[in-house]
Amino acid sequence: MVAFHEAVGASLGVTAVDQRALAVIMGAGSVSAGELAREIGLTPGAVTGVVDRLVRAGLARREPDLEDRRRLVITAVPGAFGDTFAGLSKAMAELTDRYTPAEQAVIADWVANTIGVLREQTRILTEERASPPSRR
Amino acid sequence: MVAFHEAVGASLGVTAVDQRALAVIMGAGSVSAGELAREIGLTPGAVTGVVDRLVRAGLARREPDLEDRRRLVITAVPGAFGDTFAGLSKAMAELTDRYTPAEQAVIADWVANTIGVLREQTRILTEERASPPSRR
DNA sequence: CAATTTAGTTCAGCATACTGAAATATCCAC
DNA sequence: GTGGATATTTCAGTATGCTGAACTAAATTG
Numbered sequence: 052m053v054a055f056h057e058a059v060g061a062s063l064g065v066t067a068v069d070q071r072a073l074a075v076i077m078g079a080g081s082v083s084a085g086e087l088a089r090e091i092g093l094t095p096g097a098v099t100g101v102v103d104r105l106v107r108a109g110l111a112r113r114e115p116d117l118e119d120r121r122r123l124v125i126t127a128v129p130g131a132f133g134d135t136f137a138g139l140s141k142a143m144a145e146l147t148d149r150y151t152p153a154e155q156a157v158i159a160d161w162v163a164n165t166i167g168v169l170r171e172q173t174r175i176l177t178e179e180r181a182s183p184p185s186r187r
Numbered sequence: 188m189v190a191f192h193e194a195v196g197a198s199l200g201v202t203a204v205d206q207r208a209l210a211v212i213m214g215a216g217s218v219s220a221g222e223l224a225r226e227i228g229l230t231p232g233a234v235t236g237v238v239d240r241l242v243r244a245g246l247a248r249r250e251p252d253l254e255d256r257r258r259l260v261i262t263a264v265p266g267a268f269g270d271t272f273a274g275l276s277k278a279m280a281e282l283t284d285r286y287t288p289a290e291q292a293v294i295a296d297w298v299a300n301t302i303g304v305l306r307e308q309t310r311i312l313t314e315e316r317a318s319p320p321s322r323r
Numbered sequence: 324c325a326a327t328t329t330a331g332t333t334c335a336g337c338a339t340a341c342t343g344a345a346a347t348a349t350c351c352a353c
Numbered sequence: 354g355t356g357g358a359t360a361t362t363t364c365a366g367t368a369t370g371c372t373g374a375a376c377t378a379a380a381t382t383g
Contacts, residue, residue, distance in 0.1 A: 053192050055305045057203065058312040066340080067193065067203065084361060097341055099362055121349045121360040138311060142304045146297070154293045161286065161294045168278045169191045175274055176194040202370080220331060233371055235332055257330040257379045 059135055063108045068093070072101050073110055073127060081126040083116070195271055199244045204229070208237050209246055209263060217262040219252070 060070055068091060075090045076082055082090070088098045102125055105111035110131050116122035133140070147155060196206055204227060211226045212218055218226070224234045238261055241247035246267050252258035269276070283291060 052188050052305055053203070054207065055309040055312070056189050058309045062312050067189070068340090071190070085359085094342055095361065096343075096363080100340065116360095119350070119360080123361070139304070139308045142308060143301070146300050146304060149300075150293070150297065154297075157286070157290045157293055158297045161282070161290075164282050164285075165279070168275070168282060169188055172275045172278060173191040173194045176191070176198050179198065204370090221329085230372055231331065232333080232373075236370065252330095255330080255380070259331070 055139070063110065063135060065104050065108050065110070066101075069101050069104050069108075072098075073105055073132065076105075076111060076125055077127045077132070081124045083122045083124060085122075087125065191275070199246065199271060201240050201244050201246070202237075205237050205240050205244075208234075209241055209268065212241075212247060212261055213263045213268070217260045219258050219260060221258075223261060 056067070056070070060067060065073075072087055072091050075087060079086075084098045084102060085095060087101070088095045091098075091101075093101065102111060102113060105125075106113060110128055112126050112128055114124045114126060116124050150158065192203070192206065196203060201209075208223055208227050211223060215222075220234050220238065221231060223237070224231045227234075227237075229237065238247060238249060241261075242249060246264055248262050248264055250260045250262060252260050286294065
């Protein structure tokens, strides 16, 4: 999965951080540059580069905020990200079809729970790193 | 999953490439530096750095090859990598216990097939990039 | 045992992406 | 309106990791 993720990034010319940023953008619908900076833990200056690369890759757009003209609203380009995953989506859909509805329910439940576990473990690892004796 | 992977890397002071290298080492049991270079697509010079970081993180060891003293045998330190995943392993084991053996079989089958799909899609993405109009 | 090949490391040069600070534009309070 | 706060960009400086070439050591060939 990680290898696939890296291949996607290389194919689009975006970094791992950029992809996480895109996930944030898609999750929130749209965000400002400042919100994005806070969300992914970068300085505003770095976010400019992140958004530049996403825009260049055709994955996101910068649009003016009509209510506050200092702000930019960053949105994902509908479909653009999906295109990259078209092959994966198709293959996964075919795989899913090979299971009965009951089996699919079990798998879906397990996947949801696994996501929860990973989220929790990521949080623990990240917090562990914030406080104790520095490693490296 | 990708976020967890990144957190592990940050926690250990190793890069994403380093972790892929470690996966290769563990998969093969042990490899020489040259084999590792070919496997992960880096020059021998870069592999020195990769192995340096893995050794510093306590994840791998450099050992002399008794048969060919130019060579180094690189092995994973047993358990060291597992320690980092102790929390994840425990949580996943507990999750697994919540399913019946039949359900576990379905999940295992689906996971195996999903890995196959991801491998295949990664290969396609990687190859696509090798030939056609350059993207960036 | 000399000449060539192979394994790995070291090092200089280069690319990339981040930080922090300065600059620009806009909003808001008085 | 004027003054201060806020949003984003630009830019110089820095860190990291890669490539390619030179170097050392050991194996292989004739």
